[in-house]
Amino acid sequence: MAQILCLLHKSLRSTLISCMTLSLLLLMPTAVLADNKNNDSDDPPPQTRGTSGGSRGCETQTEASLTTIPDIILLAPKQSYGQSSVNNPTFAWYVKDTSSLQMEFRLYEYDKTNKQSRLIKEIKDKTFKSSPGIMVLSMPSLELSVGRRYLWQVELVCDANRPSGNPFAIAAMKVVSTPPDLIKQISQSNDVLIKANLYNQADLWYNTLNIALISKDEPTLRELRKSLLEQVANETKPELREQIKAALINSKIHPLQR
Numbered sequence: 001m002a003q004i005l006c007l008l009h010k011s012l013r014s015t016l017i018s019c020m021t022l023s024l025l026l027l028m029p030t031a032v033l034a035d036n037k038n039n040d041s042d043d044p045p046p047q048t049r050g051t052s053g054g055s056r057g058c059e060t061q062t063e064a065s066l067t068t069i070p071d072i073i074l075l076a077p078k079q080s081y082g083q084s085s086v087n088n089p090t091f092a093w094y095v096k097d098t099s100s101l102q103m104e105f106r107l108y109e110y111d112k113t114n115k116q117s118r119l120i121k122e123i124k125d126k127t128f129k130s131s132p133g134i135m136v137l138s139m140p141s142l143e144l145s146v147g148r149r150y151l152w153q154v155e156l157v158c159d160a161n162r163p164s165g166n167p168f169a170i171a172a173m174k175v176v177s178t179p180p181d182l183i184k185q186i187s188q189s190n191d192v193l194i195k196a197n198l199y200n201q202a203d204l205w206y207n208t209l210n211i212a213l214i215s216k217d218e219p220t221l222r223e224l225r226k227s228l229l230e231q232v233a234n235e236t237k238p239e240l241r242e243q244i245k246a247a248l249i250n251s252k253i254h255p256l257q258r
Helices: 004-008 016-026 180-185 192-201 203-214 219-233 238-249
Strands: 071-076 080-085 091-095 101-112 118-121 133-138 149-157 168-175 255-257
Touching: 004 149, 071 101, 071 149, 080 203, 091 203, 133 203, 133 219, 192 219, 203 219, 203 255, 219 238
Parallel strands: 080 168, 133 255
Antiparallel strands: 071 091, 091 133, 101 118, 101 149, 149 168
């Protein structure tokens, strides 16, 4: 498993120390959510970090405190595969820093058999910068395959000369086929809340999140969006959950497209 994350960061983590650090992270135990509908015991995802890692992150004077909100929080299940029934899902993450920072996005196709990953998409242009709050990335031209598993990563470039200190986070996802009954139900409704709830009941995280974040700020969607963000916060450190819930729920949403 350490090899997977080393491959994910080979463009940025070129030293032996970095790989050793990632290896140690992978040895840390991970709790399994008892109520996770997508927790297939025979198909566990590679261990990932839904919140930012790195040494000091974007802190410049002192070590980042363990009691402060992480620099990056991916809006995705951390301990399971988040599912999508579309081949160009929307990716979303929270950025704490109030300054505009260079971002880098990477998407890897993951082979669970040989536990190898292959880079299939990378965004690191100069205009790809952060804003404080929730970043929502849409890629209409992206073509993913049903039945395949993917890893996606977001990194903040705090210091281009010191990439080992950049905060990053990784999440796992898989693309699944849409059940025929769900296709029929979705086609029969024009109500975005009904559609979002149908996707949510089918455990299609990325479909649900896309509607909750991209649709107009209608009162009927606010509670669903709040519920999804609380799910993300509940997978973080217990001592930070209330802070993170408040930060996510009160965040401004910034749409991006590539």
